[in-house]
Amino acid sequence: MLSKRIIPCLDVRDGRTTKGIRFKDNVDIGDPVAMARFYYEAGADEIVFYDITASHERRGIMIDVVRRVAETIFIPFSVGGGVRTLEDMREVLLAGAEKVSVNSAAVRNPDIIARGAEAFGSQCIVLGMDVKHVNRSPAIPSGYEVVINGGRTTTGIDALQWAQRAEKLGAGEICLNSIDADGTQEGYELNLTSRVSSQAGIPVIASGGAGRPEHLRDVLTVGRADAALIASMVHYGSHTIADIKSYLKQCGIAVRPCS
């Protein structure tokens, strides 16, 4: 049977890692290649890089990071952030990433999912979703709305409907981030995660809110997620991947051993 995946997420700006607290006040915590290697050796099952470089001219820096990461770690990793075109996808995949994630660009142009899946295979294409809890309405029957531009722009799209549509278009995986929980370290959005996971025929990675190992236990059981994204709780040294996995194993959750 498959193990549940524990996935550190590294936010990268201009070739350096940061960690956004609710997408604001980023602090620089280092070199992405060194951090990727650290987490690879510490037992991460996969690594997610999220490129938050603002200027288009500096995007080439990320490709260089991807290339160096691919020479250093021998587990899958994905790259997201600012991926807009088929050409952006190709560049990231050829540099050595296993997967590429699309978020805002897919909302603006859903066809990018289908074209990416056709060109590179569904297993390469991750739909990144930022979701916010809102009042239920005819347009948003689930009470969860897709937001873009790092949570600054609402879309009027229902998150559950969007997840379903993206899967039909050929997304191979969903990385589901709760804007409400992100950066709080108070736990994942379990209701949202469980609703999206239950309807999805593709794996769901839960994101946003991890602060303690219990949060991962909850999202991998009650939340029915296939994988859990973690950031601050490991970046700042309050927990290690080994601690988290050992706790999850005690809880009867299948995880890959760290050594």
Place this chain on the structure above:
Amino acid sequence: MIAIIDYKAGNLTSVARAVSHLGFPCAVTHDITAIRRAQRIIFPGVGAAGAAMSSLKQLGLDEVLTEQAAAGKPILGICIGCQVIMNHSEENDTLCLGLVPGRTAAFPAGLADEDGRSLKIPHMGWNRIRIRSEHPFLAGVGPEDEFYFVHSFYPVPDDPRTVLATSDYGLSFASVIGRGHLVATQFHLEKSGRPGLRMLGNFCAWNPSDSE
């Protein structure tokens, strides 16, 4: 020199990077002379069986692989490379290389785990292998070791003796195959951390004639 067969089927650089990291010289190539000259061959790939076979044929690599396998050169197939070595694949109803008698089948719909929860296809993520037959390729691999899989189809060899290891995902399937000087893994050993690198290293150092 290890020839990593380039047949336009996905990201071959990750296999080359892993082999180089282990300290073995390798080249990604579709040059027939280079492949014939290589000490061993790695046959990787992602994508669909139909596309893989038509690229192989177009480049004349189907015949070279068959010829090199018959000559006894060590060959390692990975993922799609583990599927198109069979006679036939259900994916795109494809006639394959036939280096290992058997077929490649699709995971049936409606698979469930022990608790009755339905399983997602593709089988994607980390899973264990159960060794069925000791082999130098599997030296140092333990029951706790996990490997990275991404696939919707799996090989079904006719001869159970060619199944070196199996994995479970709603059903038990062959995840490592060995026949003569050919070995193959359904998982991506180049992306499977330390145990994957160990098996890749085992292959790169394997001298089949020593064990005969």
